[in-house]
Amino acid sequence: MLIASWNVNSIRSRLSQTIDWINKVSPDVLCLQETKVMDDSFPLEPFEKSGYSVEVYGQKSYNGVAIISKIKAENVKKGFYGCADYDLNIESFLDQKRLISAEINGIKIINVYVPNGSSLDSDKFKYKINWLNCLASFLDEEEKKGGMICLMGDFNIAPSNLDIHDPKKYEGGIMASDIERNVLKNVLKGRLIDSFRIFEENTGHWSWWDYRNNAYELNKGWRIDHIYVSKELTSKLKSCVIDSLPRANLRPSDHAPVMIDLNLKDIDTNLFDEEDNFFEI
DNA sequence: ATGGCAGAAGCATTCTGA
Numbered sequence: 023m024l025i026a027s028w029n030v031n032s033i034r035s036r037l038s039q040t041i042d043w044i045n046k047v048s049p050d051v052l053c054l055q056e057t058k059v060m061d062d063s064f065p066l067e068p069f070e071k072s073g074y075s076v077e078v079y080g081q082k083s084y085n086g087v088a089i090i091s092k093i094k095a096e097n098v099k100k101g102f103y104g105c106a107d108y109d110l111n112i113e114s115f116l117d118q119k120r121l122i123s124a125e126i127n128g129i130k131i132i133n134v135y136v137p138n139g140s141s142l143d144s145d146k147f148k149y150k151i152n153w154l155n156c157l158a159s160f161l162d163e164e165e166k167k168g169g170m171i172c173l174m175g176d177f178n179i180a181p182s183n184l185d186i187h188d189p190k191k192y193e194g195g196i197m198a199s200d201i202e203r204n205v206l207k208n209v210l211k212g213r214l215i216d217s218f219r220i221f222e223e224n225t226g227h228w229s230w231w232d233y234r235n236n237a238y239e240l241n242k243g244w245r246i247d248h249i250y251v252s253k254e255l256t257s258k259l260k261s262c263v264i265d266s267l268p269r270a271n272l273r274p275s276d277h278a279p280v281m282i283d284l285n286l287k288d289i290d291t292n293l294f295d296e297e298d299n300f301f302e303i
Numbered sequence: 304a305t306g307g308c309a310g311a312a313g314c315a316t317t318c319t320g321a
């Protein structure tokens with residue numbers, strides 16, 4: 023089972039590139055961020071033509087997330103809900119469409135577009151930290167329900183200096199600060215594992231390159247797009263790769279897709295546990 | 304230290320992103 027995440031920086035600007043990519047790679051699930059379009063204007067038909075079902079949670083101009091999947095997503099939820107800590111005031115996060123979750127193949131898919139935060143002394147940075155604290159509370163509740171979780175998206179945080187092309191230059195700054203790294207750790211709480219780091223311990227692997235200063239050509243990137251899986255899924259992970267090729271496209275997104283491959287043989291059998299059990303596996 | 308590049312809105316230029 024292939025599960026991918028891609029910040030496309032406007033789905034309407036990136037439509038043909040996104041369709042080309044899913045036709046080539048054939049992911050079972052693709053989580054999109056920064057769709058930048060209201061739900062009634064999302065281009066559904068090209069995805070449906072390629073055999074995909076689409077769930078959207080967007081807004082005008084900014085943010086916006088979507089889940090594209092071969093199997094129709096179930097129990098789709100938009101935004102935060104059910105957080106135990108009501109001091110976090112989850113209603114205050116409703117105007118920015120940054121989280122959509124659903125169940126697919128028995129896995130809880132959580133797709134996030136974490137705020138960038140601008141700079142450490144800004145109100146946007148406070149918003150980023152509050153948003154991540156709310157995500158932590160949200161995951162606490164999801165964890166209590168049990169089951170397998172796959173949390174992915176654009177986190178706008180480099181988890182370590184290995185994830186920045188020039189860590190000294192950006193030390194302590196936005197996307198690289200200890201404050202952000204610690205709040206991310208509190209989101210994960212050791213219960214969610216960075217898929218990429220199971221397979222790769224070295225630096226030099228990026229998922230985002232700035233549009234400016236020839237960053238892609240000079241390979242000056244950051245790894246800020248991540249796929250985290252709950253512990254019971256780690257043994258089923260076959261790979262985690264960043265497909266940097268779409269970043270070389272004409273008029274590309276500044277992000278590349280990240281993808282995991284899960285071996286779900288022993289889970290698939292449970293899907294056909296119906297009375298007319300014609301699937302004898 | 305600053306701006307650089309890109310997209311949306313909307314028609315000149317501003318806001319936002321990372």
